[in-house]
Amino acid sequence: xxxxxxxxxxxxxxxxxxxxxxxxxxxxxxxxxxxxxxxxxxxxxxxxxxxxxxxxxxxxxxxxxxxxxxxxxxxxxxxxxxxxxxxxxxxxxxxxxxxxxxxxxxxxxxxxxxxxxxxxxxxxxxxxxxxxxxxxxxxxxxxxxxxxxxxxxxxxxxxxxxxxxxxxxxxxxxxxxxxxxxxxxxxxxxxxxxxxxxxxxxxxxxxxxxxxxxxxxxxxxxxxxxxxxxxxxxxxxxxxxxxxxxxxxxxxxxxxxxxxxxxxxxxxxxxxxxxxxxxxxxxxxxxxxxxxxxxxxxxxxxxxxxxxxxxxxxxxxxxxxxxxxxxxxxxxxxxxxxxxxxxxxxxxxxxxxxxxxxxxxxxxxxxxxxxxxxxxxxxxxxxxxxxxxxxxxxxxxxxxxxxxxxxxxxxxxxxxxxxxxxxxxxxxxxxxxxxxxxxxxxxxxxxxxxxxxxxxxxxxxxxxxxxxxxxxxxxxxxxxxxxxxxxxxxxxxxxxxxxxxxxxxxxxxxxxxxxxxxxxxxxxxxxxxxxxxxxxxxxxxxxxxxxxxxxxxxxxxxxxxxxxxxxxxxxxxxxxxxxxxxxxxxxxxxxxxxxxxxxxxxxxxxxxxxxxxxxxxxxxxxxxxxxxxxxxxxxxxxxxxxxxxxxxxxxxxxxxx
Amino acid sequence: xxxxxxxxxxxxxxxxxxxxxxxxxxxxxxxxxxxxxxxxxxxxxxxxxxxxxxxxxxxxxxxxxxxxxxxxxxxxxxxxxxxxxxxxxxxxxxxxxxxxxxxxxxxxxxxxx
Numbered sequence: 182x183x184x185x186x187x188x189x190x191x192x193x194x195x196x197x198x199x200x201x202x203x204x205x206x207x208x209x210x211x212x213x214x215x216x217x218x219x220x221x222x223x224x225x226x227x228x229x230x231x232x233x234x235x236x237x238x239x240x241x242x243x244x245x246x247x248x249x250x251x252x253x254x255x256x257x258x259x260x261x262x263x264x265x266x267x268x269x270x271x272x273x274x275x276x277x278x279x280x281x282x283x284x285x286x287x288x289x290x291x292x293x294x295x296x297x298x299x300x301x302x303x304x305x306x307x308x309x310x311x312x313x314x315x316x317x318x319x320x321x322x323x324x325x326x327x328x329x330x331x332x333x334x335x336x337x338x339x340x341x342x343x344x345x346x347x348x349x350x351x352x353x354x355x356x357x358x359x360x361x362x363x364x365x366x367x368x369x370x371x372x373x374x375x376x377x378x379x380x381x382x383x384x385x386x387x388x389x390x391x392x393x394x395x396x397x398x399x400x401x402x403x404x405x406x407x408x409x410x411x412x413x414x415x416x417x418x419x420x421x422x423x424x425x426x427x428x429x430x431x432x433x434x435x436x437x438x439x440x441x442x443x444x445x446x447x448x449x450x451x452x453x454x455x456x457x458x459x460x461x462x463x464x465x466x467x468x469x470x471x472x473x474x475x476x477x478x479x480x481x482x483x484x485x486x487x488x489x490x491x492x493x494x495x496x497x498x499x500x501x502x503x504x505x506x507x508x509x510x511x512x513x514x515x516x517x518x519x520x521x522x523x524x525x526x527x528x529x530x531x532x533x534x535x536x537x538x539x540x541x542x543x544x545x546x547x548x549x550x551x552x553x554x555x556x557x558x559x560x561x562x563x564x565x566x567x568x569x570x571x572x573x574x575x576x577x578x579x580x581x582x583x584x585x586x587x588x589x590x591x592x593x594x595x596x597x598x599x600x601x602x603x604x605x606x607x608x609x610x611x612x613x614x615x616x617x618x619x620x621x622x623x624x625x626x627x628x629x630x631x632x633x634x635x636x637x638x639x640x641x642x643x644x645x646x647x648x649x650x651x652x653x654x655x656x657x658x659x660x661x662x663x664x665x666x667x668x669x670x671x672x673x674x675x676x677x678x679x680x681x682x683x684x685x686x687x688x689x690x691x692x693x694x695x696x697x698x699x700x701x702x703x704x705x706x707x708x709x710x711x712x713x714x715x716x717x718x719x720x721x722x723x724x725x726x727x728x729x730x731x732x733x734x735x736x737x738x739x740x741x742x743x744x745x746x747x748x749x750x751x752x753x754x755x756x757x758x759x760x761x762x763x764x765x766x767x768x769x770x771x772x773x774x775x776x777x778x779x780x781x782x783x784x785x786x787x788x789x790x791x792x793x794x795x796x797x798x799x800x801x802x803x804x805x806x807x808x809x810x811x812x813x814x815x816x817x818x819x820x821x822x823x824x825x826x827x828x829x830x831x832x833x834x835x836x837x838x
Numbered sequence: 839x840x841x842x843x844x845x846x847x848x849x850x851x852x853x854x855x856x857x858x859x860x861x862x863x864x865x866x867x868x869x870x871x872x873x874x875x876x877x878x879x880x881x882x883x884x885x886x887x888x889x890x891x892x893x894x895x896x897x898x899x900x901x902x903x904x905x906x907x908x909x910x911x912x913x914x915x916x917x918x919x920x921x922x923x924x925x926x927x928x929x930x931x932x933x934x935x936x937x938x939x940x941x942x943x944x945x946x947x948x949x950x951x
Contacts, residue, residue, distance in 0.1 A: 799950050800947065800950060801946075801947030801948065801949055801950025802943075802944060802947055803879070803943050803946060803947075804870070804871050804872070804879075804943060804944075807870055807871055808871050811867065811871075
């Protein structure tokens, strides 16, 4: 059973891909059938993933040392061979489980949320393709195949964000997401090409062997390879919404809420983190590239958290929280810990999917009223949503024993271990990591604050909107919420710091030797205190109303405006586009019109002019032609008479024997 | 001296045939190049054919071996060909005339440009 599933792991992405094909080609008109096909295939994939997962996890770290790899050569030429197939190890198994699980739940949830939408079959087709792309990316054995699926994921996000393409804002958001990602993908492709040129392979396993000893294999200096790593990192930055490419993520909220849940939890933004995790050896070999990743991650985490504090739309707040959490994951990678990053990726997938689906229920109940200031007191109308949402908030805030507590604590711990504060820092940049650690700790506090700000505003107090009567969502929507709620609690337990050796998450998913992480009580207490402080403050401001948020805003209006307007990054980009890119485009346009087109049109004009002159020769007079024939004969005769048969003139006419 | 000249003029040899055929050729060429009537142009072509035939026969008679008749046969082929060509040519001319009511070769220029 396990062997069969392992040997046929390629079926996992194939099933949803098939669903996409069948729905788009044949069953688009039959909504119910399309939906069943889509859900059926993703469940099949999920079952296969579970079988593989049980088998792989049952064998401890065997697959970490000896990943299962099944490939066929796609195409090859001397010095360049591309294989297509599957690479199954503990990391990809974990991702397979998370992606198929979340996607299945989201698809079931969408039955309720998207009920009655005329494009339901199309929606399910896209979601299937989305899942297929992400699953293909997860098990890709080399960077090129990964890149192919990477782009497919980008395409699906475009299709789904712009699902309601009749809305101008939705189609604009879709374009923004696609173009922003493309900007980063350019760097990724460049990095992949540079790796291929220098190492002669894109195979992940071969690369991870060659890169640590790159001086043996290539003529690259450390600085050169660092440049390659950073160029490569641009792709993951754009895909995972890292500063300064984060702008597309909040706008991506224009898509249906289940899509947001998919994008944020399982199938899109974590692709960047996963890709960096796959080639983490490259970054670990180069401490400065690693530091770059860590700085981007920590800065993004803090930056997004400060924006989230003042936003007024539930999905926007959640979007910024995603950016912030992705920053955490990048920070963990930057601290050279695959374990911490993947652990947070997993727990985050559960609680972020939960939060988004919960937000979907709220939006559903409030008839798509976006502003949280219109909500309030939803606790008594929607108890299931309330309690599951509370679990999600506690998890993301990092309260024991919820999932986020363990993963966030691990990230703080690995960052702390790389800093000079830990006392035994061996890394090259202990001071820098100290700053990053403090940023991460501050972010933990802010996270707790903004999540519970939203929570208290939405679910406590009195309902502010007079127009709607909120109702609890149907079962098909609440059951996935409950399942995700349970996982948001227990999924963290696999990383219990004191769990016996050979059992903890860090043993299954790691890079290099297994090191037992000792529970750092100081950090645990610190992070819990910070989270509690954030929750407490939020409660005082927005629940008990002991303090007035308005008063604080009036004290520092400048900071409030800065945060509320997202640091004017969008405006800044718009300014650049309007004033610099458009002007450059105008210049190039003129160059094209006058220089390039001028040359091409010039050739045409020359031919036309030549024709006008030369056609006078063609009189149409029979006798002129006859005369020319005759004169030609005479000419040839004369030539022959005076020059002999071997003259160049005769040669021109074909030559004599 | 006078004998030799007389001999040259009175005894018919290859030169006489060549002079005849050359004369006929240029008469035909003149007709082709200078006549306005398309029938006359066609006739000019026929005259040129004839001059060529004379050439062929004459060369065969004076230069080839006794038993060879290649030139004669060739001439007969050319006559057959000329007949066929004239048939086509006349058919074209009649057709053009019916449409344009003209036999002036200078009017036949609508294929230019």
